[in-house]
Amino acid sequence: MKITQVEAIPFAIPYRKPLRFASGEVHTAEHVLVRVHTDDGIVGVAEAPPRPFTYGETQASIVAVLEQLFAPQVVGLSLLEREELHARLGRTVGNPVAKAALDMAVWDALGRTLDVGVTELLGGYTDRMRVCHMLGFDEPAAMVDEAQRMRDTHGITTFKVKVGRRPVALDTAVVRALRENLGEDVELYVDGNRGWTASESARAMREMADLGLLFAEELCPADDVLGRRWLVSQVDVPFIADESAVTAADVTREVLGGSATAISIKVARTGFTHSQRVHHLAEGLGLEVVLGNQIDGQLGSLCSVAFGAAFRLTSRRAGELSNFLDLSDDLLAEPLEISDGELVIRPGAGLGAELDPGKLAHYRQDQ
Known part of the structure; x- marks a missing residue:
């Protein structure tokens, strides 16, 4: 070995x-x-x-x-x-x-x-995860069309909406259009990728307070320490630390400092070993966790679902596992399929991945 x-x-x-x-x-x-x-x-x-x-x-x-x-x-x-x-x-x-x-x-x-499968080695909780699809910047009608297509074709009912543009109204209009067209049964949350200021973020969240958002993620810069803490105190949904909380030490700092109340785990940046440590810390602190996406291809998405399915905490929420659908092709010999809103781990040893x-x-x- x-x-x-x-x-x-x-x-x-x-x-x-x-x-x-x-x-x-x-x-x-x-x-x-x-x-x-x-x-x-x-x-x-x-x-x-x-x-x-x-x-x-x-x-x-x-x-x-x-x-x-x-x-x-x-x-x-x-x-x-x-x-x-x-x-x-x-x-x-x-x-x-x-x-x-x-x-x-x-x-x-x-x-x-x-x-032995990687999921079994890590924890073996389940063999599948619900899927969340990430929606990038576009006009409201185009983003609604994409979400409806993902729901109709793949059964996906959770969407992460990229926000952070100026003016703020561009993004709040998109989220409102998604809620009005998709209905109350669809889960929505927003990700600013640090694009707004703390005050812009607070205003945007007030404007979207009636839309039943699940989470808010990295709305303002991580190094705006006081503004970020103030913002988290204003937001009435869990505030996800993503780029600001890569390591277990980062998570500890952000959460104990009052700058976040939930975290995103991305195996593309912490692998299985360090993602496991971040997961255990989150479990101990009682944090909600989402399984994030680094715009992975199918192999990367297979790694993500293998980790996410291994634990009860990471499999509780829909994981960001679908953006390989935006690729024109891929390397796997047998393409991944999302059906009824779920992605299933590959059977077999390791990740079960065979390349073409x-x-x-x-x-x-x-x-």
């Missing part, structure tokens, strides 16, 4: 339409496939989706840090030596997405070696 090689393969797949939000927009999934090989002939896989406007990583930087720094440090370790692996990765600051993908590929390789070698050859950027 010793690691013999780490591969970092850049690939690019266009989105059918760009996803726009307050901190940026994405037109092409310029991601990295991470493969961990062992001396038993096992290969574990995971997907690294860089978000330079959030974490400072790019496709090129992820490939470079994996090949030049991380691979030499982890080759020779056993798949079971995860604490030592993370101690070595921790010598390099930052690079959360690169570290997360390497961690998840190790878990996948371990599951394949033991012939022809598609990988077509979309990879290093050959």
